[in-house]
Amino acid sequence: MTSTTPLLTTKEVATLESLPLDAGGELRQVKVGYETYGRMNAARDNVVLICHFFSGTSHAAGKYHPDDTQSGWWDAVIGPSKAIDTDRWFVVAMDVLGCIRTDAPHGVTTSPASLNPATGRPYGPELPPLTIADSVRAQRMVLDQLGVGRLAAVAGPSLGGMQALEWAIGRPDEVDRAIVAVSLAEFQAREMGLYRAMQDAIMLDPAFMGGYYDPQHPPVLGLGLAAKLMAILGSGREAMRAVPGRSWADSKRDPRRDAEAAWGVETWLDQAADAKVQTCDANAWLAMLRTNMRWDLAADHGSLEAAMARIQARVLLLPGSGDELVHGPSYHDPMAAALASAGVEHAVCPLPPYNGHLAAIQDIATAADAIRTCLERPLLVTR
Amino acid sequence: MTSTTPLLTTKEVATLESLPLDAGGELRQVKVGYETYGRMNAARDNVVLICHFFSGTSHAAGKYHPDDTQSGWWDAVIGPSKAIDTDRWFVVAMDVLGCIRTDAPHGVTTSPASLNPATGRPYGPELPPLTIADSVRAQRMVLDQLGVGRLAAVAGPSLGGMQALEWAIGRPDEVDRAIVAVSLAEFQAREMGLYRAMQDAIMLDPAFMGGYYDPQHPPVLGLGLAAKLMAILGSGREAMRAVPGRSWADSKRDPRRDAEAAWGVETWLDQAADAKVQTCDANAWLAMLRTNMRWDLAADHGSLEAAMARIQARVLLLPGSGDELVHGPSYHDPMAAALASAGVEHAVCPLPPYNGHLAAIQDIATAADAIRTCLERPLLVTR
Numbered sequence: 001m002t003s004t005t006p007l008l009t010t011k012e013v014a015t016l017e018s019l020p021l022d023a024g025g026e027l028r029q030v031k032v033g034y035e036t037y038g039r040m041n042a043a044r045d046n047v048v049l050i051c052h053f054f055s056g057t058s059h060a061a062g063k064y065h066p067d068d069t070q071s072g073w074w075d076a077v078i079g080p081s082k083a084i085d086t087d088r089w090f091v092v093a094m095d096v097l098g099c100i101r102t103d104a105p106h107g108v109t110t111s112p113a114s115l116n117p118a119t120g121r122p123y124g125p126e127l128p129p130l131t132i133a134d135s136v137r138a139q140r141m142v143l144d145q146l147g148v149g150r151l152a153a154v155a156g157p158s159l160g161g162m163q164a165l166e167w168a169i170g171r172p173d174e175v176d177r178a179i180v181a182v183s184l185a186e187f188q189a190r191e192m193g194l195y196r197a198m199q200d201a202i203m204l205d206p207a208f209m210g211g212y213y214d215p216q217h218p219p220v221l222g223l224g225l226a227a228k229l230m231a232i233l234g235s236g237r238e239a240m241r242a243v244p245g246r247s248w249a250d251s252k253r254d255p256r257r258d259a260e261a262a263w264g265v266e267t268w269l270d271q272a273a274d275a276k277v278q279t280c281d282a283n284a285w286l287a288m289l290r291t292n293m294r295w296d297l298a299a300d301h302g303s304l305e306a307a308m309a310r311i312q313a314r315v316l317l318l319p320g321s322g323d324e325l326v327h328g329p330s331y332h333d334p335m336a337a338a339l340a341s342a343g344v345e346h347a348v349c350p351l352p353p354y355n356g357h358l359a360a361i362q363d364i365a366t367a368a369d370a371i372r373t374c375l376e377r378p379l380l381v382t383r
Numbered sequence: 384m385t386s387t388t389p390l391l392t393t394k395e396v397a398t399l400e401s402l403p404l405d406a407g408g409e410l411r412q413v414k415v416g417y418e419t420y421g422r423m424n425a426a427r428d429n430v431v432l433i434c435h436f437f438s439g440t441s442h443a444a445g446k447y448h449p450d451d452t453q454s455g456w457w458d459a460v461i462g463p464s465k466a467i468d469t470d471r472w473f474v475v476a477m478d479v480l481g482c483i484r485t486d487a488p489h490g491v492t493t494s495p496a497s498l499n500p501a502t503g504r505p506y507g508p509e510l511p512p513l514t515i516a517d518s519v520r521a522q523r524m525v526l527d528q529l530g531v532g533r534l535a536a537v538a539g540p541s542l543g544g545m546q547a548l549e550w551a552i553g554r555p556d557e558v559d560r561a562i563v564a565v566s567l568a569e570f571q572a573r574e575m576g577l578y579r580a581m582q583d584a585i586m587l588d589p590a591f592m593g594g595y596y597d598p599q600h601p602p603v604l605g606l607g608l609a610a611k612l613m614a615i616l617g618s619g620r621e622a623m624r625a626v627p628g629r630s631w632a633d634s635k636r637d638p639r640r641d642a643e644a645a646w647g648v649e650t651w652l653d654q655a656a657d658a659k660v661q662t663c664d665a666n667a668w669l670a671m672l673r674t675n676m677r678w679d680l681a682a683d684h685g686s687l688e689a690a691m692a693r694i695q696a697r698v699l700l701l702p703g704s705g706d707e708l709v710h711g712p713s714y715h716d717p718m719a720a721a722l723a724s725a726g727v728e729h730a731v732c733p734l735p736p737y738n739g740h741l742a743a744i745q746d747i748a749t750a751a752d753a754i755r756t757c758l759e760r761p762l763l764v765t766r
Binding site: 022023128129131186187188189190192193194196197200201204205206221222224225228229231232235237240241243244245246255256257259263264265266268269290293294296299324327330 | 405406511512514569570571572573575576577579580583584587588589604605607608611612614615618620623624626627628629638639640642646647648649651652673676677679682707710713
């Protein structure tokens with residue numbers, strides 16, 4: 001049934017007593033934030049897992065209060081009668097391990113900003129290196145607590161798409177469908193370099209102090225610079241043209257004549273940086289950069305083809321046709337080719353160019369039909 | 384006549400007692416570095432001015448010594464029997480004002496790193512804001528000293544192309560041909576933002592100290608980060624694929640398992656940064672970023688069309704077909720359209736995609752025929 005009232009949700013937090021890590025050892029008393037939309041059916045075969053992007057959280061849909069100004073980031077496709085129809089599917093959105101957010105009610109998942117139960121201080125730079133497979137392992141354990149077995153689908157944009165791939169490749173007999181937007185099998189030199197530049201920016205800030213910064217005085221300038229780079233590179237060229245680039249930040253001061261004056265784009269960048277600085281932890285951002293850089297399906301499975309050949313799920317790829325960060329021809333074409341050569345059922349539906357990488361959030365509604373088809377068309381193989 | 388011995392050259396330095404600036408006031412005792420190749424003819428109508436890119440200098444061709452490992456940056460097209468044939472043309476390559484280089488024999492032109500004759504200390508952050516028109520004014524004065532009147536051509540890549548445009552538009556009756564590679568009429572929001580991010584990087588370094596750094600301890604980390612961003616964004620996507628991205632920087636340490644280990648691309652970036660840090664001044668880099676950001680032909684002349692309509696020269700545009708910094712469709716297409724609507728004689732010859740923005744240096748030989756045609760075909764209008 002279609003509902004005209006907004007989908008309402010709350011942030012839930014699961015606790016894992018012990019999580020084994022790829023790096024060796026374990027994390028104790030791990031917290032994982034999640035939200036659910038819709039209801040699990042009696043057969044427990046209607047569960048769709050949603051995974052989030054770099055600076056996102058598990059607030060993928062709905063509102064906490066009817067008067068919230070913003071809904072979750074994939075609200076355009078999650079809800080009653082929407083592409084991921086919550087009248088049919090039980091949707092579970094879950095945080096990535098090391099989620100970089102610290103703002104309430106989002107900052108609940110174990111990350112470098114969390115208190116280490118063994119010391120009572122934040123983990124800071126001492127949290128072991130995390131992988132995307134670590135996150136998927138944690139998500140599996142939380143789903144076990146919720147009584148969920150196999151997943152009808154796992155879906156997400158960017159880092160969320162990597163998690164979807166890790167689910168479908170690492171746990172092929174647990175996933176029926178994988179929806180992978182603006183995502184990748186491994187970072188290549190250009191994007192590795194850009195992520196390393198963001199790392200340098202954070203570490204360059206004198207307030208960073210090797211990661212042992214005063215929580216009241218975090219390295220906001222370094223983190224802000226990293227956020228500016230992400231904002232520019234994530235936005236599409238066309239969207240950037242709508243940014244007030246050459247207008248004057250102060251209408252009375254011409255930056256071409258006045259060395260102290262600024263252009264509109266500088267104000268835009270400062271605002272983009274402020275928004276992230278107020279909601280993200282610098283150590284967590286750093287760790288997340290390295291987690292992303294570690295992601296490498298070919299290294300894990302011998303080759304990209306071997307990785308893709310493990311998949312039993314139906315795959316939907318949603319490349320961004322104007323994506324400059326996860327560039328379609330560099331990143332999605334090899335994945336599509338490997339899926340084809342492995343004989344994996346898959347479809348490709350490009351997102352529009354305007355918003356670049358961010359099209360996977362801002363324009364996800366353009367892929368609604370492709371997502372619905374992926375979810376609702378009968379599976380060829382019944383397991 | 385074709386010569387098989389290398390073209391040999393020396394760095395010359397001209398002095399201008401006083402240079403009026405767009406910002407108001409004047410600079411005293413301005414030094415401008417230049418080099419010449421070939422000989423001026425009796426009619427003095429064979430002079431080609433070469434202007435350089437952001438981190439370049441007037442060492443555009445030839446060698447200082449026969450055993451130099453490298454030739455000047457446009458040596459592929461400047462020399463006896465080459466596209467800019469020094470048996471026919473008297474080529475003058477000249478530094479931009481504020482040239483960011485400090486290494487011998489390159490660092491000779493007045494910049495923030497130069498001693499202020501009034502104080503005996505480096506100008507540092509106190510050098511007035513410079514414009515590209517200021518550079519062209521200085522170049523005009525140096526050419527006057529050399530006895531050069533009108534220019535048969537002015538040519539350059541990137542920032543050098545902006546200087547060529549400023550010559551052709553600001554001094555239309557002094558320029559017969561303008562060759563403009565990977566260049567632009569104004570920076571747009573995306574590139575303004577990237578340049579602002581480089582500025583932030585330099586200023587974030589605690590060694591920067593508001594620009595009053597110890598010359599023995601300059602802000603090498605901040606400047607290095609700016610250089611890394613320029614290296615990534617200047618290189619083409621295809622060229623970046625040849626960078627050792629995911630290889631291990633240390634063959635014994637796997638960066639996926641070892642939090643202290645690095646990937647090959649990180650070593651590549653460090654080397655790119657070191658090369659710039661050792662040859663460039665941080666205050667000069669900062670000032671050059673703002674000089675670039677100030678460049679705006681439409682603001683100077685009312686509209687891009689009005690600017691281009693001033694041109695009396697034949698124009699050759701060399702956009703980079705893989706250029707991600709000065710993106711052809713964003714930057715060259717509007718210039719070509721404005722030239723066409725103004726009825727200016729012009730041609731467009733795209734450079735190959737592989738090296739991105741840097742194709743204008745590394746692959747300039749692919750445009751040799753177009754450059755030769757631009758220079759040698761009779762002018763339609765004899766003035």
